[in-house]
Amino acid sequence: MKTAGSIPAFLVFSYFCSSNKKQTMAQKPSIPKGTRDFSPVEMARRNYIFDTVKEIFQRYGFQPIETPAMENLSTLMGKYGEEGDKLLFKILNSGDFISKVDEQELQERNSIRLTNKISEKGLRYDLTVPFARFVVQHRNDISFPFKRYQIQPVWRADRPQKGRYREFYQCDVDIVGSNSLLNELELVQIINDVFNQLRINTVVKINNRKILAGIAETIGESDRIIDITVAIDKLDKIGLEKVNLELLEKGVSQEAVDKLQPILKLSGSNAEKLDQIEAVIGASAVGKKGVDEMRTLFAYLSGFELNAEVELDLTLARGLNYYTGAIFEVKAKDVQIGSICGGGRYDDLTGIFGMPDVSGVGISFGADRIYDVMTQLELFPEEAVASTKVLFVNFGEKEEAYCLPILAKLRASKVNAEIYPEPAKMKKQMTWADRKQVASVVMVGEEEIAQGKVTLKNMKTGDQQSVTPEELIKILSE
Amino acid sequence: MKTAGSIPAFLVFSYFCSSNKKQTMAQKPSIPKGTRDFSPVEMARRNYIFDTVKEIFQRYGFQPIETPAMENLSTLMGKYGEEGDKLLFKILNSGDFISKVDEQELQERNSIRLTNKISEKGLRYDLTVPFARFVVQHRNDISFPFKRYQIQPVWRADRPQKGRYREFYQCDVDIVGSNSLLNELELVQIINDVFNQLRINTVVKINNRKILAGIAETIGESDRIIDITVAIDKLDKIGLEKVNLELLEKGVSQEAVDKLQPILKLSGSNAEKLDQIEAVIGASAVGKKGVDEMRTLFAYLSGFELNAEVELDLTLARGLNYYTGAIFEVKAKDVQIGSICGGGRYDDLTGIFGMPDVSGVGISFGADRIYDVMTQLELFPEEAVASTKVLFVNFGEKEEAYCLPILAKLRASKVNAEIYPEPAKMKKQMTWADRKQVASVVMVGEEEIAQGKVTLKNMKTGDQQSVTPEELIKILSE
Secondary structure: OOOHHHOOHHHHHHHHOHHHHHHHHOOOOOOOOOOOOEOHHHHHHHHHHHHHHHHHHHHOOOEEOEOOOEEEHHHHOOOOHHHHHHHOOEEEOOOOHHHHOOHHHHHHOOHHHHHHHHEEEEEOOOOHHHHHHHHHHOOOOOOOOEEEEEEEEEEOOOOOEOOEOOEEEEEEEEEEOOOOOHHHHHHHHHHHHHHHHHOOOEEEEEEEHHHHHHHHHHOOOHHHHHHHHHHHHOHHHHOHHHHHHHHHHOOOOHHHHHHHHHHHOOOOOHHHHHHHHHHHHOOOHHHHHHHHHHHHHHHHHHOOOOOOEEEEOOOOOOOOOOOOOEEEEEEEOOOOOOOOEEEEEEOOOOHHHOOOOOOEEEEEEEHHHHHHHHHHOOOOOHHHOOOOOEEEOOOOHHHHHHHHHHHHHHHHOOOOEEEOOOOOOHHHHHHHHHHOOOOEEEEOOHHHHHHOOEEEEEOOOOOEEEEOHHHHHHHHOO | OOOHHHOOHHHHHHHHOHHHHHHHHOOOOOOOOOOOOEOHHHHHHHHHHHHHHHHHHHHOOOEEOEOOOEEEHHHHOOOOHHHHHHHOOEEEOOOOHHHHOOHHHHHHOOHHHHHHHHEEEEEOOOOHHHHHHHHHHOOOOOOOOEEEEEEEEEEOOOOOEOOEOOEEEEEEEEEEOOOOOHHHHHHHHHHHHHHHHOOOOEEEEEEEHHHHHHHHHHOOOHHHHHHHHHHHOOHHHHHHHHHHHHHHHOOOOHHHHHHHHHHHOOOOOHHHHHHHHHHHHOOOHHHHHHHHHHHHHHHHHHOOOOOOEEEEOOOOOOOOOOOOOEEEEEEEOOOOOOOOEEEEEEOOOOHHHOOOOOOEEEEEEEHHHHHHHHHHOOOOOHHHOOOOOEEEOOOOHHHHHHHHHHHHHHHHOOOOEEEOOOOOOHHHHHHHHHHOOOOEEEEOOHHHHHHOOEEEEEOOOOOEEEEOHHHHHHHHOO
16 A cells, blocks of 8 residues: 555655755666566566466366465475575564674674574575465364465575576465375376467476385385486486496496396386386385386376376486475477476475375476476467557547547446557557557547547558447457 | 475475474474465455456556565665665575674674665565666666556565554556546546445545645645645544644644635535635645646546545545645445555656656555455455365265266366365265365266266255266356
8 A cells, every 4th residue: 555654755855855866866776686577568478377377276176375475484494405594585683683692693703693693584485385384384274185276486595597586486286185196197187288278298207206216125225216316317318328337336236237227228108118117126015006106197197188298207306305106297398498397296295394194296387487488489379468459549638538438438348448648649659559569549530529430440450440439349349 | 396406305304204303393383473374265355356456457558567576775775764764674695694794893783784784685665666666677668658557565574463464465556657637537447447346335535735735835834734734634533623723733823724724614516625725725836736637637537427436635645745646545435444545646756766757646456455345344256265166076986987087078168176086985075075165066976877977966055966977067167
């Protein structure tokens, strides 16, 4: 609210001293590195993406929540590793914060320890930890299974670089409190529907953390599961021989590497791959469970015609220790770019906040990368840039008086319409309409008034037609 | 994106040490004072408000922009007065911030001066200063007149209290670069349309800063314009006699107070009031201009049937020194609450950033107060709480296999539909549907499968009907 209490003081100042101000107070405006302003055209395109994902999330029964930008640092710290703690934006306590720091602490000049004394809040780093906090805090009001989506910005004090920002939006969709693999099916369907609607061709790569654990167990190297996965992850880039070498270097036994070969050479359909994996790791209980889970999921998926390719990909590691079941990653087929969506199943999201054993599965859409893909492939449809449908050119008082009631009727018919606010030169008004990508303009001069008509001009074709106000409304509200 | 780099470390930890974790690390979750979580029901209602204002802003040709949550402190500081500087949330510099503070500065223990050394960024306090910064920074890409709306949260380190939050949303709509009073007309129409659509009865109070300046000039007390306005503002509460006393106490002369009486006793229609004001202050150039502006605006308004009452109110001060022309304030008629929308014309929004003489006019809708009014009057329509249209009850594997393709077809027809992810007890699933306010459920048992049908149950009436899948889709997509 623009209440009295919130009036920018410089405006008070400028009103009374408008002669001094300009020399003394003008500053060149800029925004913090790694942050962005969004123009109307960018907003229209971003909203096209957000509206699409929202609509589809809701079609699957997911409901929105929001959490505050600021969380207590006790909620955030220690949740993203040491590096993550450093990348949190921390908020300075209000008031005389330094008075709470004792002399010795001040002398130590240790920024990290000092932070604990002068800052209690931070900006959220992702939507996962706030969601875990939300679930536990509101556990008595939530009916589980809880299906929520959340589309909000997050902040990271990362080094800004091309395509990496310090403020960016995440679009997360999760279901917690259900172990059913039906949830995995529906997330793949959501991925398919979203990218189908956005007209992006995709490959959905799927893996299962239990299969990876089963592999490590089978070859007798359970402790080296991370090394093994990191090596497997490089198969595409460095080839089989070098992967084997790396495994041996990491201390994996020759025998184990030999056992691993059939898995590294997997081929065929997803079902065939699962058969081959089972032949190797079937004796491992966790491995067998992973294979069964994937069989169920692929069986579910076989019932539907999807536009996306779905592929079992054992080289997919993706937060290995985070996830405990299925893992997903989505790649755009026609653009070289990192994954545009990803996620998986996790077993104990809320344990840290005192609510153990709540399994969940979720995916996160990367709005910025999707935006980049769509820009590169020119996939944004016209309705994602179009703004006002019609502009009334302003020729002066008399014409204005004739136009305003017609304009009001158009708006009452839910047509986005406007009038240029001043009788500026025709060329200026037409340039303005052009830059705003207005589809058509209405022109009214003496002749039109005399005939009780308006002239409607299509801005693209240049076609003009003389119509009554009623006809105008009919044409434009179609 | 849930990339490897962003995996919450506690989940890594919890996976490997799930036995220790629960005792040692569980914390009772909470959020910072003055901030809020929004549940799905609250989100649906808030979005109903936001969607309404957005739709109407767009109908009038306004386009969205967004600016970053963080601005450079140099952009924000000194813009909201000394008190405002204190209420800014400041962000601690990343890295070893304390190394940039010299020994003497440290010893001074002056929190305000220290802040300048260890903090460069702050959270935005309103949407006005960021908008001014935006306009100047992007001046070469903007076609003026520029009509933008902006709906984003702002943050203030205010003392939290009932109805006052440290994070809250503002919905601002402004047009800059045009002096035309047509803009004032359209803002009143927008106010009318928004509250008409939300079904809130309102009074729109209008005043003009130039009239107030004219009054002060006429009674020979131009310097005391603030004192005079503050006193007039109390007319409703304390009555004419006490207002006169206060004026005299503030040092306004008896002669001036006498001259003021006709204005304090104004009555009649808006047009009659303007005639009476003109009789008193018509000799003041600025006063005459204010009266003329109001006459033009009320003449414009007389051409339209508005649901809102529009009233010239000389006691409206509302950021007197901020605004330079029309001032608006909207009150809900059926609820005792502060203004739910307000704004006005300002002459030099962008001067501080080196771009003088850009006039603008804008209003700001208070989403939180509107939410409170609508809750109190029970104005939220059903569609603002309804979620999924239909839930398929899950009776087990065989029934699931029968239901899933039907569910997919419903979704392809854009019906929000879901299936309970597990074959839980009937009662549990129905309770879940109830709490989620699902309109109807579909039940499929052996009989339905045998007949190729489904049973559709209306959750409100309890009515059941047996229909084919095709009929189901037809019924639900209507």
